[in-house]
Amino acid sequence: MNKQSDVVSLVNISTQKWPPRHRTYFGSLTIQTPEAGAAYAVTPVRACTSLMDLGDKRTMEILLTAQEIAEDLVREINGDSGEGSYHGVFVAAGPVPTEDELAEARKKLEAFQQRLVDAADLEWERSHNMMFITCLERRAARELRLEKPWLYDPKPMADCPACGEKIRPGVAVCRTCGAILDREKAAKFGLAEREEKTGEVVKVQPEKVVEKGKRG
Ligand SMILES: [Zn+2]
Numbered sequence: 728m729n730k731q732s733d734v735v736s737l738v739n740i741s742t743q744k745w746p747p748r749h750r751t752y753f754g755s756l757t758i759q760t761p762e763a764g765a766a767y768a769v770t771p772v773r774a775c776t777s778l779m780d781l782g783d784k785r786t787m788e789i790l791l792t793a794q795e796i797a798e799d800l801v802r803e804i805n806g807d808s809g810e811g812s813y814h815g816v817f818v819a820a821g822p823v824p825t826e827d828e829l830a831e832a833r834k835k836l837e838a839f840q841q842r843l844v845d846a847a848d849l850e851w852e853r854s855h856n857m858m859f860i861t862c863l864e865r866r867a868a869r870e871l872r873l874e875k876p877w878l879y880d881p882k883p884m885a886d887c888p889a890c891g892e893k894i895r896p897g898v899a900v901c902r903t904c905g906a907i908l909d910r911e912k913a914a915k916f917g918l919a920e921r922e923e924k925t926g927e928v929v930k931v932q933p934e935k936v937v938e939k940g941k942r943g
Pocket of ligand 1: 891905906
């Protein structure tokens with residue numbers, strides 16, 4: 728067996744960026760992330776020799792195959808988020824992953840992401856607190872293209888001119904104080920009408936007109 732040419736392909740289907748992996752026998756290795764539009768990225772992993780310390784200043788050179796090293800890395804990355812976690816990293820049988828291997832990895836990744844979303848749903852139901860939703864759970868929901876009330880909205884928030892609370896840009900009515908911020912839009916959704924019927928039209932407070940003092 729020619730160990731020098733012993734290379735295996737570590738495949739990553741996740742868009743997550745991992746910090747470089749460190750091992751005494753190869754130094755540092757960065758797991759590649761798929762480019763935009765690509766289904767996967769391959770990181771070649773090579774065989775290495777490692778010095779095993781036997782004590783009494785004796786060492787033994789041991790050879791680690793590319794497969795062993797890659798499997799160790801895969802275990803470390805996939806196991807990063809607790810029991811049964813999976814982050815879309817695997818060792819391909821050949822130099823490039825087969826369709827079956829990719830489909831299997833996608834299935835496992837989606838199942839793990841769904842578990843994260845379910846956990847976040849439960850947490851949200853219990854606490855309604857965004858603070859308890861993890862980055863991993865948000866990422867999972869986004870990757871599964873799920874709309875969730877606990878998903879962090881990356882759009883910048885604006886301030887309601889009436890009450891000063893944070894509002895989403897472009898909303899017709901302030902959720903906090905009920906001020907109509909876009910009359911036309913509010914009317915379109917029947918929001919302004921309803922307010923008028925109840926006789927409780929909430930108006931955005933006009934800026935005070937500063938009267939100029941009399942001359943003289
Ligand atoms: Zn308001």
